[in-house]
Structures are given as structure tokens and as C-alpha cells.
Amino acid sequence: MSTPDSQGAKSMRTPLGRVRNLGSSHSGTSDFWRQRLTAVAMVLLILPVIVVVMMLLGRNQAGAAQILGSPLVAIILLLFIVASIWHMKIGMQVVIEDYVHGEMVKLAAIMANNFFSVAVALASIYAILKLSSGV
Amino acid sequence: MTARIERPLSPHLQTYRFTLTMAMSIIHRITGVALYFGTLLLAWWLIAAASGPAAYSNVQAFTSSFIGRLIVFGYTWALMHHLLSGVRHFVWDLGYGFKANERETLTWGALIGGISLTVLLWIAAYAIGGGR
Numbered sequence: 001m002s003t004p005d006s007q008g009a010k011s012m013r014t015p016l017g018r019v020r021n022l023g024s025s026h027s028g029t030s031d032f033w034r035q036r037l038t039a040v041a042m043v044l045l046i047l048p049v050i051v052v053v054m055m056l057l058g059r060n061q062a063g064a065a066q067i068l069g070s071p072l073v074a075i076i077l078l079l080f081i082v083a084s085i086w087h088m089k090i091g092m093q094v095v096i097e098d099y100v101h102g103e104m105v106k107l108a109a110i111m112a113n114n115f116f117s118v119a120v121a122l123a124s125i126y127a128i129l130k131l132s133s134g135v
Numbered sequence: 136m137t138a139r140i141e142r143p144l145s146p147h148l149q150t151y152r153f154t155l156t157m158a159m160s161i162i163h164r165i166t167g168v169a170l171y172f173g174t175l176l177l178a179w180w181l182i183a184a185a186s187g188p189a190a191y192s193n194v195q196a197f198t199s200s201f202i203g204r205l206i207v208f209g210y211t212w213a214l215m216h217h218l219l220s221g222v223r224h225f226v227w228d229l230g231y232g233f234k235a236n237e238r239e240t241l242t243w244g245a246l247i248g249g250i251s252l253t254v255l256l257w258i259a260a261y262a263i264g265g266g267r
Binding site: 036039040042043046050054057058060061062064065068077084085088091092095120123124126127128130131 | 188
């Protein structure tokens with residue numbers, strides 16, 4: 001994420017040397033790979049997730065809580081939450097990097113993206129674990 | 136510092152003839168961003184189910200309202216469209232489907248498939264849930 005200018009003042013490394021091997025971000029293509037990995041995971045999970053949602057339609061809280069707390073349903077939803085939040089976090093970062101050009105605004109947006117993604121993931125996971133423990 | 140050199144820029148979007156693949160490219164991104172914020176709904180629903188009957192009935196009141204139902208319908212379409220459009224991108228990532236006819240078939244397939252799956256899911260939802 002650092003620009004050549006911000007490093008160039010102190011570093012004696014050449015621009016080419018900085019981007020060799022894993023590139024300027026030092027994480028290489030890991031985001032590209034994880035974006036596809038989580039996408040394929042969701043292709044596999046989407047049918048079970050649709051079945052779960054259909055099972056929950058028209059039920060009251062007690063009925064919904066019982067279904068959501070059963071192990072198989074909880075595991076399917078947990079897998080889907082991890083895959084989807086990871087996928088959308090990477091996707092939103094790409095969108096931010098494409099359209100937000102001010103360095104400070106971009107950093108703030110990427111931070112907000114991370115905060116949002118982790119908060120939504122943890123809240124959803126907490127809710128499912130609470131339903132699973134039956135308290 | 137060296138002076139900034141005015142180099143020629145590549146032409147922007149309005150120079151090119153409008154194509155379906157072009158529109159689908161930006162729709163893929165828009166549906167992705169919509170789904171990003173749509174996860175708030177899913178999180179709200181799960182938290183409400185974990186909180187109790189009062190919180191859950193708030194969610195149900197929202198999803199059975201006109202605007203709520205419209206948003207959930209839109210969410211369904213965004214999800215189905217992004218899914219099929221994503222599979223299309225995955226095929227391209229693997230190096231297939233770049234011939235003109237293959238490219239068009241994949242793109243039309245994702246577009247029509249996304250709409251069809253959305254309608255089918257909502258018919259199934261009304262049949263199972265009785266519109267509640």
C-alpha cells in the first residue's frame with residue numbers, strides 16, 4: 001500500500017527491487033487466490049444455505065432458534081459466514097483501491113472495510129454460537 | 136523533483152461501443168457492493184433470532200412490509216446474479232470461454248439465469264412459507 005515516494009526517501013533499494021517476488025504489498029497473489037477459494041466454497045454452500053432459509057420461512061422465534069441451533073445447520077451457516085465475509089472484504093478493498101485515490105482517505109476506507117467485515121462476521125458467529133448453546 | 140511529463144492517456148469508457156459484457160462487468164461490481172451492505176440484514180436476522188421473540192418479530196415485521204420485501208427480493212437477485220456472473224468470471228480465470236459466441240453465451244446465461252433463479256426461489260418461498 002505504501003507509495004514509492006514514501007519509501008524512496010530513506011530506502012536505497014531500487015523500485016524494481018521493491019516489487020520483486022511478492023510485489024510492493026509483500027502479500028503477492030494471496031488475495032486473488034482467497035477470493036477464488038471463498039467463491040468456490042460459496043458455490044458449494046449456496047444450496048444447503050437456501051434449504052436452511054426455506055426451512056425458516058414463516059416460523060416464529062422459537063421455531064427458528066431451534067433450527068438455527070441444530071449442529072448441521074449451525075455448521076453450514078458458520079462456513080458460509082466465514083467464506084462470504086472474507087470474500088466481500090477482499091472485494092470491497094479492490095473497489096476502494098480502484099476508486100479512492102487520496103492516500104489518507106484510502107487508508108481510512110480500507111480500515112473501515114476491515115472493521116465492518118470483522119464486526120459483521122463476529123456478530124453473526126456469536127449469534128449462531130449462542131443459538132447452538134441453547135442459552 | 137523532476138517536472139511532471141504530460142503523457143498521452145488511454146481513452147476512457149465513452150470512446151468504446153457499449154457491449155453487454157461491459158454492462159455485466161459493472162453490474163457484477165454493483166451487486167457485490169449491494170451484497171456487502173446486505174450482510175447487515177443477515178446479521179440483524181441472526182442476532183434477533185438469538186435475542187428473543189420481541190427482536191425476531193421486529194425482523195419479521197420488516198421483511199413482511201412492502202419495502203422490506205422489496206429489499207429482500209433485490210438481495211436475492213443480487214446474490215443469484217453475482218453467483219452466476221462470478222462462475223462466468225471463474226471460467227475466464229481458468230482460460231476458457233473467450234471466443235465471441237462463448238463469451239456472449241456465458242454472459243446472457245448469467246443474466247437470464249440470475250433472474251430466473253430469483254423468480255423460482257420466490258415462488259418456492261411463497262409455496263413453503265405461505266407468504267409470511
